[in-house]
Amino acid sequence: MFIPRHETEVLQKKLTQAIENGIGSTILISGEPGIGKTTLIKNFMDNCDSTSEKNVLTAIGSCLDMDGVSRGFLPWREVLIELDADKAAGKDEEKKSNFKKIVKTVFDEAGSQWLEAIPVIGDISSAIFETAKTISKDELIDVETGDTKKLALKDRLKNVAKECTGEWLNVIPVVGNLSAAIYKTTNAIQKSKKISYAQNQQDFFIHVMSQLRELAEHNPVMIYVDDLQWADISSMNLFFYLAKNLKDSPYPMVLIGSFRPQDVKDGRLNPISGEIERHPWEEKINNLKRYDAAEFVEVSYLNQKQISSYIDLQFPKNEFSEKFKEEIVNLTRGNSLFVRELLLNLEERKIIFVKNGTYFADETLDISTLPQTVTGIIEERFQRLSEDLQEILQIASAQGSDFSLELISAILEIKTFKLSTKMNALQQKYSLVLKSETVYDKLKKIYNFTHNLVQKYIYYQMSEDFRLDLHSALVDTLEDFFEGEEIYKVAEPYSYHFGVANGIIDENGKLQIENEIEKESLKKYLEFQKYLADNLKKSYQNEEAISKYSELCEIAKLLGDKKLEMKFRLTLAQIYFRVSQYEKALSFSKEALEECKKYNLRMQEADFHLEVGNSLSVQGNKEESRKHYEQSLALYEELNDKIGQANVLGNIGNLFDKINESKVAEEYFRKALKLNNELGNKSGASKNIGNIGVIYGVKGEFDKCLKYFEDSSEMRKGSNDKNGIALNIGNMGAVYGNKGEFDKALKCYKESLKISEEIGDRSNLSHFFANIGLIYSYKCEFEDALEFLHKSLKINEEIGFKGGKLYTLRLMAIAYYRIKNYPKTKECFEKILGLSSSLNFELRVIEQKMNFKLGDSKNPPKKLLKMLAETEDKEEIANLKYELWRMTSEEEYRIEALKLFQELYSNYPYFIYKESIDKLSSK
Numbered sequence: 001m002f003i004p005r006h007e008t009e010v011l012q013k014k015l016t017q018a019i020e021n022g023i024g025s026t027i028l029i030s031g032e033p034g035i036g037k038t039t040l041i042k043n044f045m046d047n048c049d050s051t052s053e054k055n056v057l058t059a060i061g062s063c064l065d066m067d068g069v070s071r072g073f074l075p076w077r078e079v080l081i082e083l084d085a086d087k088a089a090g091k092d093e094e095k096k097s098n099f100k101k102i103v104k105t106v107f108d109e110a111g112s113q114w115l116e117a118i119p120v121i122g123d124i125s126s127a128i129f130e131t132a133k134t135i136s137k138d139e140l141i142d143v144e145t146g147d148t149k150k151l152a153l154k155d156r157l158k159n160v161a162k163e164c165t166g167e168w169l170n171v172i173p174v175v176g177n178l179s180a181a182i183y184k185t186t187n188a189i190q191k192s193k194k195i196s197y198a199q200n201q202q203d204f205f206i207h208v209m210s211q212l213r214e215l216a217e218h219n220p221v222m223i224y225v226d227d228l229q230w231a232d233i234s235s236m237n238l239f240f241y242l243a244k245n246l247k248d249s250p251y252p253m254v255l256i257g258s259f260r261p262q263d264v265k266d267g268r269l270n271p272i273s274g275e276i277e278r279h280p281w282e283e284k285i286n287n288l289k290r291y292d293a294a295e296f297v298e299v300s301y302l303n304q305k306q307i308s309s310y311i312d313l314q315f316p317k318n319e320f321s322e323k324f325k326e327e328i329v330n331l332t333r334g335n336s337l338f339v340r341e342l343l344l345n346l347e348e349r350k351i352i353f354v355k356n357g358t359y360f361a362d363e364t365l366d367i368s369t370l371p372q373t374v375t376g377i378i379e380e381r382f383q384r385l386s387e388d389l390q391e392i393l394q395i396a397s398a399q400g401s402d403f404s405l406e407l408i409s410a411i412l413e414i415k416t417f418k419l420s421t422k423m424n425a426l427q428q429k430y431s432l433v434l435k436s437e438t439v440y441d442k443l444k445k446i447y448n449f450t451h452n453l454v455q456k457y458i459y460y461q462m463s464e465d466f467r468l469d470l471h472s473a474l475v476d477t478l479e480d481f482f483e484g485e486e487i488y489k490v491a492e493p494y495s496y497h498f499g500v501a502n503g504i505i506d507e508n509g510k511l512q513i514e515n516e517i518e519k520e521s522l523k524k525y526l527e528f529q530k531y532l533a534d535n536l537k538k539s540y541q542n543e544e545a546i547s548k549y550s551e552l553c554e555i556a557k558l559l560g561d562k563k564l565e566m567k568f569r570l571t572l573a574q575i576y577f578r579v580s581q582y583e584k585a586l587s588f589s590k591e592a593l594e595e596c597k598k599y600n601l602r603m604q605e606a607d608f609h610l611e612v613g614n615s616l617s618v619q620g621n622k623e624e625s626r627k628h629y630e631q632s633l634a635l636y637e638e639l640n641d642k643i644g645q646a647n648v649l650g651n652i653g654n655l656f657d658k659i660n661e662s663k664v665a666e667e668y669f670r671k672a673l674k675l676n677n678e679l680g681n682k683s684g685a686s687k688n689i690g691n692i693g694v695i696y697g698v699k700g701e702f703d704k705c706l707k708y709f710e711d712s713s714e715m716r717k718g719s720n721d722k723n724g725i726a727l728n729i730g731n732m733g734a735v736y737g738n739k740g741e742f743d744k745a746l747k748c749y750k751e752s753l754k755i756s757e758e759i760g761d762r763s764n765l766s767h768f769f770a771n772i773g774l775i776y777s778y779k780c781e782f783e784d785a786l787e788f789l790h791k792s793l794k795i796n797e798e799i800g801f802k803g804g805k806l807y808t809l810r811l812m813a814i815a816y817y818r819i820k821n822y823p824k825t826k827e828c829f830e831k832i833l834g835l836s837s838s839l840n841f842e843l844r845v846i847e848q849k850m851n852f853k854l855g856d857s858k859n860p861p862k863k864l865l866k867m868l869a870e871t872e873d874k875e876e877i878a879n880l881k882y883e884l885w886r887m888t889s890e891e892e893y894r895i896e897a898l899k900l901f902q903e904l905y906s907n908y909p910y911f912i913y914k915e916s917i918d919k920l921s922s923k
Contacts, residue, residue, distance in 0.1 A: 005036075005306070010297055011044045014254050018220050019054060024253040026243040028288070030261050031299035033453055034337025034374055037258040040299060041224050048222060057086045057219045063230040073235055073539065075225045076208065083215055083223075204540050205241045206762050206799045212242070213251050213798060221253040227452075229263040233280045233543035240284045241800075247293035249797045269508055280543075301334025310336075314343060315352070318359035327367040337451055338374040344431055345370070345377050348384060378457045385430065392422060393432065397459040398470040400493070401452060402436060405445035410477045416445070423447065442481055459507075471501040488531060495528035511554055519559060526555045537571070542579045546572060566596060566604040573611045577618075586615035606635035610648055617655055626655060646675040646684055653691060662695045669695070686715040690728060700908035702735050709735070726755040726764055730771070737775055740911025745775050763804070766795040770808045777811065778911075782819045789815065806835055810843060817846050825850060841867075841876055845883060852887055861887050874900060882916060894920055 010027065018024045031037045048056040059082035061075025215221055225231070225239060242255055259281060267276040288294040302310070308325050312318065332338035346352045351362050371377050382390065395411055396403040405423060409416045426433045427447075432454055436446040449455040459467065474497040482490055499505035502521040503512055533548035549572045556565035569592045576585035589611040596605040609632035616625035629652045636644035653668035673688035693708030713728040733748030749772045756764040769792035776785035789812045796804035813828035829847065832839060839847065844867065848860035861884060868880045878900035885893035898920040905913040 005040055005300065007040055007297055007299055008044055010295070011041070011254070011256070014295075015048065015052070015056070015220065015222060018222075018252040018254050019052060019056075022252045023250040024216070024221075024246050024255070025250075026246055026255045026257070026288070026294040028285070028294050028296050029256065029258040029299060030296065031258075032262065032335065033260055034335045034451060035299050035301065036336035037299050038226055039336065041226075041256055041258065045222055045224060052220075055086070055090050055219050057083050057215055057221045058224075059083045059086065059222075060224045060226065063225065063227045063232075063235065073232070073238070073541070075231065075235055076238055079223050079225070080208070080211065083212075083221065087215060087219065205238055208238060209242055209245055209799065210762055212253060216252045222256070223253065224256040224258070226258055228257045228259040228281055229279070231281070232541060234539075234541035236281055236284050237543075240287060243288055243293045244291055245798065245800055247291060248800060269510060302329075302336055302339065303334060304329045307332070307334065307339055310339060311343065315359040317357060318361075320359070320361050321363060324361050324363050324367075331367055331370065331372070332374075335374060337453070338377065340431075341374055341377040341381065342370070345381050348381065348430075375453060375457055378454055379461070381430070381432075382458060382461070389422060389426060389430075392419070393426070393458050394462055394466075395470055395473075396433070396447070396449070397455050397462075398467060398474060398497075401448060401455060403447055403449075404443040405447065406443050406481070407474065407477050410480065411473045420445070467507070468501055471497045475501055488528075491528050491531050495525060495532065498528070499525050511551060513554065513558065517558065522555060522559060526552065526559070529555065533571075537575065542575055545575055549575070562595075562599050563601060563604065566592060566601060566608075570604070570607050570611065573608070577611070577614060582615050582618055586612060586619070589615060602635055603639055603641065606632045606639065606641070606644055609635065610644070610651070613648075613651065617651070617658075622655060622659055626652065629655065642675050642679055643681070646672045646679065646681065649675065650684070650688055650691070653688075657691070657695065662699060666692055666695050682715050683721065686712045686721070686724065689715065690724075690731070693731065697731070697735055697738075700910070702739050702909070705735050706732055722755050722759050723761060723764070726752040726759075726761070726768075729755070730764075730768060733771060733775075737771070737778065738910045738912075740778075740914070742775050742779050746772060749775065762795050762799055763801060766792045766799070766801065766804045766808070769795065770804070770811055773808075773815070774811055777815050777818065780818075782815050785815050786812065802835055806832060809835075810840065813843055814846065817850060820853075822850055822854065841871075845879060849883060857887075875904060878904060878916070882920065885920075 007029070014025045014027060029037050029041065042060065045058045045060065048058055059079040061078040061082075063075050212221060212223075225235075228236065228239065231239070239255070239257055246253060246255060264279045264281050264285070266279070268279045269275075270277050289296075304326060307329050308322075311320065311325055311328070328339065328342060332342055343352070346361070351365055353360055353362075371380055382393070385393070391412070392408055395408045399407065405416060405419060408414075409419045412419070423433065427435065432450055433447045434450055436448045462470075475494065478490055478494050478497070479487060482494075487494055496505075496509070498521075499509075500507055502517065502525065503515045504517055504522060504525050505511055529548060529552055533545060533552060536545035536548055549568050552568040553565050553572070556562075556568060569588070573585050573589045573592065576582075576588060589608050593605060593608040593612060596602075596608055609628045613625045613628035613632060616622075616628065629648050633645060633648045633652070636642075636648060649668050649672035653665045653672060656662075656665035656668065669688050669691045673685055673692070676682075676684035676688060689708050690712040693705050693712060696702075696705035696708060709728050709732045713725050713732075716724040716728065729748050730752040733745045733752065736742070736745035736748060749768050753765065753768040753772070756762075756768060769788045773785045773787075773789035773792065776782070776788065789808055792808040793805065793812070796808060809828050809832050813825050813832070816822075816824040816828060825846070829839060829843065832843070838844075845864070848863050852860040864880050864884055864887070868877065868884075871877060871880075878897050881893045881897035881900070884890070885897060898917065901913050901916045901920065904910075905917060
């Protein structure tokens with residue numbers, strides 16, 4: 001039941017703006033628990049299609065409260081699935097619901113692999129839609145008879161291949177025979193599991209954003225992420241990324257998030273230290289405000305008129321007095337959940353009763369004597385339930401916000417059908433639970449509590465001992481349902497219940513360091529936490545991975561296993577490095593290094609010398625970096641660890657390459673290559689070969705360079721490393737471009753472009769578009785050049801890649817200058833200066849050339865002479881003297897420029913040097 005609110009007007013305004021103008025926006029809805037945030041937004045989204053001519057693609061992702069923090073990009077997984085289902089179903093709500101169940105069923109075993117299948121998700125709806133269109137018959141599947149217990153994903157594919165009717169899907173009703181759709185989808189997902197194209201969290205965010213932009217090209221998109229105060233940090237980061245991107249480069253999407261301000265103000269528990277820390281969402285809120293990237297709306301309390309309307313809708317024919325309604329307003333203070341729970345309470349207590357179809361109230365009751373909080377009302381309602389219903393809800397509350405009927409049935413040893421009857425009473429009569437659309441493998445009957453406050457009250461009203469017994473029972477039941485390795489499918493809830501039951505963590509997830517914990521239990525808990533930590537790392541949830549590996553370090557300390565602790569600390573250092581926290585990575589690695597020396601852990605000492613070297617190298621401290629690399633290499637040689645030796649040798653090679661000592665760099669790359677070949681490590685060997693190729697390219701030995709790139713690409717084909725192959729072919733394109741073989745360069749870049757499109761790597765796409773534009777500029781085909789450069793700039797703006805924007809704008813400025821479009825050239829300069837503090841050397845020269853051509857004959861030569869006095873770079877000197885000759889016609893400048901270009905060309909036979917030589921020679 002929904003009562004209209006003025007906040008709906010804000011939502012409608014933003015949606016209309018997105019539909020009519022293509023300009024989307026972000027809205028953040030705040031309010032206390034129970035005030036009606038979720039109901040407000042869901043009701044609006046349910047009515048989007050009816051109020052719009054277009055099919056508005058809508059999706060809701062909820063952050064579930066498990067020990068105070070949701071998990072694994074959970075809300076975004078739900079969002080992408082719902083959008084896909086909506087795309088397939090159009091305005092047909094029944095189809096949308098059914099398609100959503102189908103897609104969720106397909107993905108329920110995908111685990112973290114769904115992240116890599118994002119480009120595939122867009123194909124699911126079209127497969128379902130096209131298949132369903134060809135079948136006129138509707139199938140109705142009986143969920144009670146469909147036995148899915150033993151069906152893994154591979155078994156499902158076998159059934160599809162046999163043209164099964166679809167019972168195993170366990171969804172009703174299925175529109176048409178969907179075997180072909182599921183077969184196509186599951187195959188696509190299986191292929192996506194073979195390789196990850198995303199290299200970091202940013203790449204994953206780009207995948208999501210690109211998918212949303214693609215959907216929004218045809219239909220407006222509206223996304224709602226509920227309860228952001230419980231979101232994992234990576235999900236918050238993705239929300240912020242999308243909001244900022246939507247602000248910088250608008251498209252027809254309305255992004256909505258809701259949160260509880262008090263929860264954010266109270267902070268978030270650190271599960272290791274047990275301290276309450278600043279809530280991570282607070283920083284995101286502040287940044288969104290600073291960038292003006294979101295509109296903030298605080299949900300108001302229901303007023304007397306709205307509550308009166310709510311009562312009249314709940315009890316259509318009633319004889320309640322205005323005084324009675326006013327007392328309800330005063331007690332509930334306009335909190336919609338409080339109003340709802342109070343009315344249900346009064347009805348259950350027969351204070352509100354029906355007679356001859358009309359509702360009456362016993363108004364002799366002093367309402368002020370009732371509980372004064374919503375929790376108090378929930379308590380009173382719960383206590384009136386029969387003992388068997390209370391017991392069901394207690395087991396459910398221990399499971400969390402989501403709970404499974406099958407698990408409750410197993411614990412209570414009640415048949416599912418009988419338990420379903422009781423659950424229907426809790427849903428229909430008492431309004432305490434809701435049927436969820438979530439589908440898990442083997443656990444199909446999933447319910448939610450009507451509100452988080454209901455679950456929290458029921459859980460905490462039980463004694464601590466009883467709660468521990470319930471967690472133990474859930475551990476045993478999950479083990480019965482998921483045998484052997486299958487238990488990892490539910491690693492998150494299983495390890496949580498196991499940890500609480502064995503006193504390893506409390507119900508908030510805090511590690512109980514002070515407890516005496518049985519070692520075997522601790523080892524088992526560590527095993528599952530490591531599995532979860534590894535998945536967090538694989539799915540680029542860097543902040544959560546850091547927290548989880550820090551917890552693993554503490555567990556290793558409790559076990560007294562120093563080697564294991566150092567292993568986890570090494571992974572932590574690598575994550576810090578991966579997220580560019582180089583100072584943190586350095587200090588962390590140095591501290592661990594000293595401990596390794598103290599405990600004579602030689603292998604770990606070698607590992608941390610390598611990590612220290614990496615951090616110092618990226619910070620520009622080459623000498624110190626080299627010392628640590630050499631110490632690491634000596635230890636790996638002492639321990640006969642050839643993998644470690646190969647890694648260090650490659651890194652030392654990179655170090656010398658950075659300081660332009662290419663001969664020494666090549667020696668190290670070749671040593672690393674030899675070891676990797678001995679080890680059969682194709683991935684490492686291909687990188688070494690590519691690095692050697694780069695060195696020959698810089699030296700101007702193009703034929704050798706190309707041979708190395710070809711060999712590296714061939715080797716990468718064996719490992720199916722498409723990203724590496726695209727980069728290698730792109731490098732070959734750059735070589736051909738430097739040689740002046742433009743058709744070959746274009747062929748390479750377009751091949752790389754095709755691979756990047758296949759794997760959805762938009763960062764590489766923008767780069768190859770830009771390089772194709774550069775080649776067309778070299779060929780003086782400026783119309784084509786600018787077409788590709790604009791494509792590159794568009795992608796860079798969409799993904800928010802500053803470096804890519806600068807590179808493309810510089811190429812565009814040069815192209816516009818060469819066709820004498822000086823206003824556009826200046827426009828590019830302004831955009832560059834908006835991103836960078838200054839123009840680079842080439843553009844500064846072009847700026848003076850343009851000023852000279854526009855009639856300023858005095859200042860440009862002076863400024864070029866000033867630049868000449870400030871540089872020692874031979875190529876820059878040659879270019880400056882060439883331009884001074886063009887401006888002044890002084891023969892001395894021509895002769896000096898010619899001599900310098902000839903010298904450069906003899907060492908590095910780039911076509912641009914040859915072109916300059918020809919112009920200077922012909923006068």
